[in-house]
Amino acid sequence: MPESVKNFIDNLWTMPVDFWLKIFAVIIVLYILGVVFKKIIQISHVVFAVALLVVAGVIMVKWARERDEPAFMTPVVDFVAGFFSSSAPKK
Secondary structure, three states, rough: OOHHHHHHHHHHOOHHHHHHOOOOOHHHHHHHHHHHHHHHHHHHHHHHHHHHHHHHHHHHHHHHHHHOOHHHHHHHOOOOHHHOOOOOOOO
């Protein structure tokens, strides 16, 4: 086994327990979201599209109000932020 792979595996063992708990929680949440969205798709594709739009809308409104969006989304959020009040000063 190459030395770099051994170092990588050794580093994984030294990660704190908190890191592994967060990884485990993310995996569980992604699994639950997958099951929920699969059930929604079975109901109707229209309901699935509406659910995705609602989730995207909530995220966009949060970004527009808090101004904590990723850097690549700033032009889009700048446009949307004009329609909402801001709870934080502009960057």
